Amino acid sequence: MDIPGLPARRAALRLLDAVLRRGETLDQAGHNAVQGVSGEADRALARAIAAEALRWLPDLDALIDSATRDPLPDDAKPRAVLRLMLAQWLRLDTPPHAVVATALPLLSGGPKRLAHGVFATLGRREAQLPTHPSLPAAVAARWGIRAGDIAAALAVPPPLDLTLRDAAATADWAARLGGQTLLPGHLRLPRGEAIERLAGFADGGWWVQDLAASLPARLLGAPRGAGRALDLCAAPGGKALQLAAAGWTVTAVDSSARRLERMAENFARCGLSADVVVADVRDWAPAGPYDAILLDAPCTATGTCRRHPDVLHRITRGQIADMAALQRDLLHRAAGWLAPGGRLVYAVCSLEREEGEDVAAGLGLAIEPIRPDELPVGIAPTPQGWLRTDPGMLAAEGGLDGFFVARWQAG
Numbered sequence: 001m002d003i004p005g006l007p008a009r010r011a012a013l014r015l016l017d018a019v020l021r022r023g024e025t026l027d028q029a030g031h032n033a034v035q036g037v038s039g040e041a042d043r044a045l046a047r048a049i050a051a052e053a054l055r056w057l058p059d060l061d062a063l064i065d066s067a068t069r070d071p072l073p074d075d076a077k078p079r080a081v082l083r084l085m086l087a088q089w090l091r092l093d094t095p096p097h098a099v100v101a102t103a104l105p106l107l108s109g110g111p112k113r114l115a116h117g118v119f120a121t122l123g124r125r126e127a128q129l130p131t132h133p134s135l136p137a138a139v140a141a142r143w144g145i146r147a148g149d150i151a152a153a154l155a156v157p158p159p160l161d162l163t164l165r166d167a168a169a170t171a172d173w174a175a176r177l178g179g180q181t182l183l184p185g186h187l188r189l190p191r192g193e194a195i196e197r198l199a200g201f202a203d204g205g206w207w208v209q210d211l212a213a214s215l216p217a218r219l220l221g222a223p224r225g226a227g228r229a230l231d232l233c234a235a236p237g238g239k240a241l242q243l244a245a246a247g248w249t250v251t252a253v254d255s256s257a258r259r260l261e262r263m264a265e266n267f268a269r270c271g272l273s274a275d276v277v278v279a280d281v282r283d284w285a286p287a288g289p290y291d292a293i294l295l296d297a298p299c300t301a302t303g304t305c306r307r308h309p310d311v312l313h314r315i316t317r318g319q320i321a322d323m324a325a326l327q328r329d330l331l332h333r334a335a336g337w338l339a340p341g342g343r344l345v346y347a348v349c350s351l352e353r354e355e356g357e358d359v360a361a362g363l364g365l366a367i368e369p370i371r372p373d374e375l376p377v378g379i380a381p382t383p384q385g386w387l388r389t390d391p392g393m394l395a396a397e398g399g400l401d402g403f404f405v406a407r408w409q410a411g
């Protein structure tokens with residue numbers, strides 16, 4: 001018989017291993033890792049322990065190394081268990097005796113005594129974490145001068161952003177739900193609200209969408225008359241919903257039938273519609289041109305690091321290069337499908353220049369510069385007229401995801 005709480009810690013250990021050794025996302029690993037953990041509260045605990053360990057990994061390792069004579073190998077099980085122990089004690093406020101009771105059964109023999117000794121030493125020293133997480137060195141090098149601000153944003157849970165179906169009703173929704181609005185059609189609530197219980201969820205008055213993620217579709221504007229919009233890589237549909245709500249007749253293409261099912265549920269809830277195509281954009285082409293095209297391309301998603309701290313540890317240079325090659329291919333195909341005068345918006349939720357600025361450069365269409373008045377106060381376009389956001393921006397308001405967005409107009 002397992003002692004209470006042990007299955008959750010065992011699952012957290014499996015999650016950490018899946019991310020750090022196999023390069024899986026926490027979401028991908030989640031399903032298998034929490035098998036055998038009964039109760040949603042314990043499954044959520046397993047995910048929270050693993051996520052906090054990943055968010056603070058270099059700092060937890062520095063503490064562990066400060067209390068061992070010889071550094072433990074990076075992939076040694078006692079190091080993994082100690083990471084989980086420290087994440088619980090220092091981040092989740094789990095009492096040390098409960099941390100010890102539920103972690104040591106994961107080890108046996110010498111490693112068990114070692115982990116106990118290191119944890120006890122750090123306890124006697126009243127070890128603390130810095131005010132914000134340190135980034136892995138390779139990540140800090142990639143993010144350059146923005147790395148410090150992005151790391152500071154990682155210490156704070158991101159807020160809950162809603163996109164409203166009817167932007168004209170923003171004041172009404174703010175009065176009903178509270179929160180802060182940073183653009184018409186946007187509402188920001190503190191995290192922790194149970195989404196399904198909020199007014200307006202069931203009848204589709206809004207959907208959850210980070211403020212930065214809402215900007216690409218906004219930059220296509222509203223159609224003059226009956227406009228046709230093509231949303232490439234559309235599922236699960238946050239941006240397609242925006243386009244439909246703005247009055248576009250939407251064709252939504254995605255290669256994942258499973259993700260398109262989620263999109264269909266979202267459209268049904270919001271009372272909106274789109275033509276849906278299950279296809280790989282690399283070997284699909286539309287029957288005719290479109291007035292507006294949105295390519296929200298697959299990417300490394302490093303801009304979502306606040307919610308998905310696994311991206312701090314599993315994204316390699318090779319993956320970034322592979323993504324950039326795919327994005328370039330998709331973008332150049334999409335550029336050929338614009339009607340005269342039509343607009344093309346390219347977006348990725350990546351903080352990597354190779355997937356953003358480098359892909360957008362040299363497309364051969366006229367850049368339609370993004371204007372400051374199209375963006376939340378405090379966010380400015382780049383000198384090229386592109387948009388680059390990161391989680392360290394709008395810090396006082398709660399931050400926003402990292403995105404790159406560019407816009408062009410066909411002649």
Ligand SMILES: C[S@@+](CC[C@H](N)C(=O)[O-])C[C@H]1O[C@@H](n2cnc3c(N)ncnc32)[C@H](O)[C@@H]1O
Pocket residue numbers: 232233234235236237238239240253254255256259279280281282296297298299
């Ligand atoms: C960033 S997500 C899109 C998010 C979506 N636009 C939204 O706002 O909810 C990228 C999507 O690209 C899809 N995808 C990846 N490669 C693709 C390809 N070659 N052709 C079509 N869709 C692809 C994935 O299935 C995924 O749904």
